[in-house]
Amino acid sequence: MERLHRGVVDLDRDAKARAGVHHELDSVARLLPFAGFVIYYFLGPQRLKKQRLKRLRSRAGANATADLALLREARQHAPPALRQMAGLGTATCGLPVSSATGVELLAGGARTFDAIFEAIRNARDHVHLEYYIFEPDNIGTALRDLLVLKAKEGVVVRLLIDALGSKRIGRKFMAPMHAAGVKVALFHDTRIGRRLRPVTNYRTHRKIVVCDGLTGFTGGVNITDEEDKRTRADAYHDVHLRIEGSAVRWLQTTFLEDWTYATGENPRDMDDTLPHLLPRAEAGDIPVQIVTSGPDSPLEAIHRMHVSAINSANERAWLTTPYFVPGEPALMALTSAALRGVDVRLLVPRRSDSPVVSAAARSYFDELIAAGVKVWEYKARMLHSKTLLVDDNCAMIGTANFDNRSFRLNFEVMAVVYGPALAKPLAAQFETDLHSSAAVRARRPQTFHGRLWEAVARLFSPLL
Numbered sequence: 001m002e003r004l005h006r007g008v009v010d011l012d013r014d015a016k017a018r019a020g021v022h023h024e025l026d027s028v029a030r031l032l033p034f035a036g037f038v039i040y041y042f043l044g045p046q047r048l049k050k051q052r053l054k055r056l057r058s059r060a061g062a063n064a065t066a067d068l069a070l071l072r073e074a075r076q077h078a079p080p081a082l083r084q085m086a087g088l089g090t091a092t093c094g095l096p097v098s099s100a101t102g103v104e105l106l107a108g109g110a111r112t113f114d115a116i117f118e119a120i121r122n123a124r125d126h127v128h129l130e131y132y133i134f135e136p137d138n139i140g141t142a143l144r145d146l147l148v149l150k151a152k153e154g155v156v157v158r159l160l161i162d163a164l165g166s167k168r169i170g171r172k173f174m175a176p177m178h179a180a181g182v183k184v185a186l187f188h189d190t191r192i193g194r195r196l197r198p199v200t201n202y203r204t205h206r207k208i209v210v211c212d213g214l215t216g217f218t219g220g221v222n223i224t225d226e227e228d229k230r231t232r233a234d235a236y237h238d239v240h241l242r243i244e245g246s247a248v249r250w251l252q253t254t255f256l257e258d259w260t261y262a263t264g265e266n267p268r269d270m271d272d273t274l275p276h277l278l279p280r281a282e283a284g285d286i287p288v289q290i291v292t293s294g295p296d297s298p299l300e301a302i303h304r305m306h307v308s309a310i311n312s313a314n315e316r317a318w319l320t321t322p323y324f325v326p327g328e329p330a331l332m333a334l335t336s337a338a339l340r341g342v343d344v345r346l347l348v349p350r351r352s353d354s355p356v357v358s359a360a361a362r363s364y365f366d367e368l369i370a371a372g373v374k375v376w377e378y379k380a381r382m383l384h385s386k387t388l389l390v391d392d393n394c395a396m397i398g399t400a401n402f403d404n405r406s407f408r409l410n411f412e413v414m415a416v417v418y419g420p421a422l423a424k425p426l427a428a429q430f431e432t433d434l435h436s437s438a439a440v441r442a443r444r445p446q447t448f449h450g451r452l453w454e455a456v457a458r459l460f461s462p463l464l
Contacts, residue, residue: 052094052257053253053256053257053260053267055267055268055271056253056256056257056267056270056274056278057094057253059274059278060249060250060252060253060278061096079312079393081312082312082393082394082418084308084312085305085308085309085312085394085416086287086289086416086418088304088305088308089289089291089301089305089416090289092291092293092297092299092300092301092304092305093291093292093293093297093299093301095250095253095254095289095290095291095292096289097287097288097289097418098245098246098247098249098250098287098288098289098290099245099246099247099283099284099285099286099287099288100243100244100245100246100247100248100284100286100288100417100421101244101245101281101282101283101284101285101286102242102243102244102245102284102286103241103242103243103244103286103288103415103417103421103422104241104242105239105241105397105422105425105426105429106217106219106221106239106240106241106242107239107429108229108237108238108239109139109221109227109228109229109235109236109238110228110229110230112217112219112221112227112238112239112240113139113143113221113227113228115217115240115242116143116209116217117142117143117146119209119211119215119217119242120146120147120150120209120211121146121150122211123150123155123211123212124155124212125155125156125212125213125276126155126156126157126158126210126211126212126213126276126277127147127150127155127156127157127158127209127210127211127212128157128158128160128208128209128210128211128252128255128256128259129147129157129158129159129160129208129209129210130159130160130161130187130204130206130207130208130209130255130258130259131160131161131162131165131166131206131207131208131222131223132161132162132165132166132203132204132205132206132207132222132399133162133165133166133222133223133224134159134161134165134166134169134222134223134224135166135168135169135222135223135224135225135226136168136169136170136173137224137225137231138225138228138231139223139224139225139227139228139231140169140173140223140224140225141173143223144173144176144177145176147159147177147180147182148176148177148179148180148182151177151180151181151182152180152181156183157177157181157182157183158182158183158185158255158259159177159182159183159184159185160184160185160186160187160204160255160258160259160262161184161185161186161187162186162187162188162203162204162205163186163187163188163189163190164188164190164203165203165205165222166186167190185259185262185263186262187203187204187258187262187411188202188203188204188262201409202294202295202409202410202411203409203410203411204258204410204411205399205400205406205410205411205412206218206254206258206399206411206412206413207219207220207221207222207240207399207413208251208254208255208413210248210251210252210255212279213248213249213252213276213277213278213279213281214244214245214248214279214281215242215243215244215248216242216243216244216247216248216251216252217240217241217242217243218240218241218243218251218290218397218398218399218413218414218415219238219239219240219241219386219397219398219399220238220239220240220322220384220385220386220397220398220399221238221239221240221384227384234381234382235381236381236382236383236384237378237380237381237382237383237384237385237433238383238384238385239385239387239397239429240397241397241415241417241422243288243415244284245281245282245283245284245286245288246281246282246283246284247284247288247289247290247415248281249278249281250289250290251290251413252277252278253278254290254292254413256270256277258411286417286418286419286421287417287418287419288415288416288417288418289415289416289418290413290414290415290416291305291398291413291414291415291416292411292412292413292414293400293407293411293412294410294411294412295408295409295410295411296411300407300408302398302400302406302407302412302414303327303329303330303407303408305396305414305416306330306333306388306396306402307329307330307333309388309390309394309396310330310333310334310337310344310388310390311333311336311337312390312394313337313342313344313390313391314342314391315342315343315391315392316342316343316344316345316389316390316391317334317337317342317343317344317345317388317389317390318343318344318345318347318387318388318389318427318430319334319344319345319346319347319387319388319389319402320347320348320383320385320386320387320388320430320433321346321347321348321385321386321401321402321403322348322349322352322382322383322384322385322386322401323352323354323357323361323401323402323403323405323406324346324348324357324361324364324401324402324403325357325360325361325402325403325404326364326402326403327404327407330402330407331364331367331368334346334368334371334373335367335368335371335372335373336371338368338371338372338373339371339372343374344372344373344374345373345374345375345376345430346368346373346374346375346376347376347377347378347383347430347433347434347437348361348375348376348377348378348383349377349378349382349383349384350377350378350379350438351379351381351382352382353382357403365440365444366442366444369440369441369442370442374439375439375440376434376437376438376439376440377437377438377440378433378436378437379436379437379438380436383433385433386398386399386400386401386402387426387430389423389426389427389430391423392420392423392424392427393418393419393420393423394416394417394418394423395416395417395422395423395426396414396415396416396417397414397415397417397422397426398412398413398414398415399412399413399414400412400414
């Protein structure tokens with residue numbers, strides 16, 4: 001009986017224990033929806049809201065009437081595919097085709113920095129800069145000191161830097177700028193408590209310089225010694241673009257919208273200065289379209305423009321990118337163009353600063369080569385250029401890499417130059433770069449571990 005009683009007691013104890021466990025599991029299950037909501041709220045995808053300054057865009061459009069006649073004539077002679085592509089750019093980001101009196105391809109950080117410094121020295125009204133990376137190194141210090149000098153001369157200087165990309169910039173480095181009256185702002189401050197919902201993934205990857213509203217720069221070059229071969233022998237190989245004329249007003253508009261978004265300043269405070277910020281510019285004969293994209297729009301304007309341009313190619317589509325992790329539409333565009341006989345070339349770095357991205361990129365090589373795409377790896381240094389050349393009448397230079405992060409998560413900007421003005425020098429630069437590159441052959445030799453590494457990296461492609 002005693003043994004039976006103990007058995008009953010043990011069974012009762014086990015039952016209570018199981019009941020307790022079930023109760024705890026039930027409590028946890030009830031909390032799961034709330035935990036899921038919290039995780040999704042802080043870490044899940046989100047669509048940012050960034051105000052378009054309609055009054056600013058309206059003023060910029062009104063100032064563009066001088067070059068419309070020239071553009072109408074250019075459009076009449078442009079292939080239908082290019083006219084449709086220009087319409088696509090306007091429909092997806094709201095910025096129309098404009099004109100430039102001159103565009104200049106700047107190859108290398110040294111040449112780019114010299115041109116930017118010269119434009120800033122000659123500025124008389126304002127200087128606006130927006131950068132993903134601004135380092136407190138030799139070139140960063142030299143630029144800071146120049147901005148301080150211009151501010152002391154009475155020039156209005158605004159500097160917008162990404163809080164994550166420029167995290168090494170500290171108070172001590174910025175003190176001279178604050179003392180001189182340079183206006184400095186951080187894009188998406190990463191410090192805890194600055195935002196209820198983190199936005200770590202959403203960076204401004206844009207590189208914009210605007211001087212007096214008439215001279216503008218954009219491209220791949222950040223403010224860092226890593227881009228300057230005069231300082232570092234292993235500096236990145238990169239290109240940038242200088243634009244003169246009325247098309248600069250759309251770089252200006254992009255900067256000012258980012259500035260008001262980052263600072264919270266009232267856009268109406270700019271009304272009195274709009275004539276200075278958007279001066280009337282001489283009409284040019286070079287059609288230029290500034291295209292922007294970011295997580296504030298689901299339309300992926302730069303992604304669509306790349307795909308549209310490749311699909312429109314009749315003779316050639318030459319792509320240069322440091323990070324090649326294409327989505328299905330972009331990959332399909334490249335392989336389809338090659339299969340229909342277009343000369344499709346892809347130039348990527350052999351040694352990237354991201355081994356995972358390099359492995360993911362190589363995982364696409366066999367498929368590309370099988371379709372007829374010619375793939376090269378740049379051997380000399382880290383390749384950082386972001387360009388696309390289509391036929392002889394469309395050239396693109398911007399800040400966007402050929403990957404999901406640039407197309408969907410980052411704030412990016414790109415200049416599309418229609419006609420031969422940029423296409424010719426960009427083609428020459430591409431061919432020059434091939435001299436420092438090695439062609440990737442079909443059936444490239446690979447070890448088992450190499451194939452496995454590429455396959456694993458490919459799995460993470462949507463996140464890279």
